Amino acid sequence: MSKTELEEDLRTTFERAAASVPLAPDLASRATTGVRRAQRRTWLAAGAAAAAVAVVAGVAFSLNGSSAPVAGSPSAAATTPAATTPVTTMQTLAGSWRPVRLDGFTALKAARPDDPLLTFNSDGTWTGSDGCNGLQGTFTIGQRGEFSARVGAQRLVGCDNVPHTAILQAAKRIVSNQATLQFFAGDGREVARYARAR
Amino acid sequence: MEFEEYVSARGQELVRLGFTVSGDYQRAEDLAQIALMQAFRAWRKVQRADDPHNYVRRILINSYLSMTRRRSFTEAPAAEIDTETTVPDPATDIVNSDDLWRALARLSARERVVLVLRYYQDMDDRTIADLLGIKPSSVRATASRALAALRKSRQSHRVDERLS
Structure with missing residues (x-):
């Protein structure tokens, strides 16, 4: 073929x-x-x-301890410390903090003679300024972030005083990481937020 | 050309091509469907090709060759050509044709594909080589080997007939 x-x-x-x-x-x-x-x-x-x-x-x-909500975000005020948030200790809290948001206080940016900072020391004392008066006291932290503070004697010079003492006395629990410190009331409501002062 | 227009115009041709290479009606439909699905996924690219139909045929042929390389693949025996649906052609030697069809089923998948592309799709060796991703010389060698096998098969068949 x-x-x-x-x-x-x-x-x-x-x-x-x-x-x-x-x-x-x-x-x-x-x-x-x-x-x-x-x-x-x-x-x-x-x-x-x-x-x-x-x-x-x-x-x-x-x-990682970075889960805190962004300061000033709408959800921040309603945030409660979650079970996964890191435990705050004397060591993580130690240092100076500047207020970012305080419940019911709107004059944070007013001009004041002093910087309204709060400083926590690892020996259980705290110092600070409300902008025109020196503040001091002691504090304790529980194993799960339970917080209590005592406020010492202070002068009462009038200015746009930052109500650190009211916050410290209202706070029942704190959560902090390297950058942020949050105070929570007994009902879980965030009452104040601070950022680490540089 | 939109995808639906293409399928309407050339879809059945793809099934026929699938049948001529695979020898199995069901597999032919599967191959056409695989080729069309892949073409639909990349339809813009297919449309931009010089010859969209050639592009889809390439998908079909490569799918078939990939299929035959799988360990699970079992070569289906060539289906008997359904003479009831075949266009009647008085000049056709049906017996010869059926013998040849069965002999084709014994070729390797690549040999059969080369013959189909050459003698059914009327492609030149360069186009076949391009479609299969091999050299034209390999196409010629494969076709030559396949034709020799078919000739041999026919000769032995005729000897058998004379002896019986």
Whole structure:
């Protein structure tokens, strides 16, 4: 058999085979439906993965002690110390703090003779200034962030006095990390937020 | 050209191509569907191709060759050509054709693909080489080997017939 004859037979055979193929209905809709289903599954999987990553990142972030909400954010006032927040100790609290938000006090940015800072010492004493009067006292921290403070004698020169003492006396629990210090009332409401003074 | 227009115009051709390479009606539909799904995913890219149909055919052929390389793949015996749906052609030697069809099923997947692209799709060797990602000389060698195997198969079949 010559090559040409075989080639001709091949063409004929392929044509016959192709002609025998029954009509495949709905090819377009089957292809697009399959792809769209796969895309939906991909989006769902991606969404679930993103949610899982967000949860893991949130937990890791809070375990790192950086989970405190941004100062002044709307949710901040309603935040309660979570179970995963780091335990505040004398060591983490030690240092000077400047007020960022005090519940019911709006004159934080007023000009004052002194910087209205609070300083906690690792020996259980605190000092500070309300802007024009020196403050001092003692404090204690429990194992789970329970907080109590005593306020010592102070002068009462009038200015836009920053009410540190009222905050310290109202606070029942504190949470702090390297950058932020939060005071919470007995009902879990955040009453004040401070940032570490540089 | 929109995807739906393309499928409407060329979809059935893809199923036919799938059947000529695989010899199985069900697999032919699967191959066409795989090729169309992949094309739909990258339709903008397909549209920009010089020959969109060639692009989709390439997907189909490569899907088939990938399929045959899988360990789980079992070569389906070539389906008997359904003569009821075949366009009648008085000049066709049906017996010869059926023998040849069965002989084609014994070739390797690549040999069969090369013959289909050459004699059914009327592609030149350079285009086939480009589609398969091999050299034109490899296409010629594969085709030559496949044709030799078919010739041999036919000759032995005729000897068998004479002896019986």
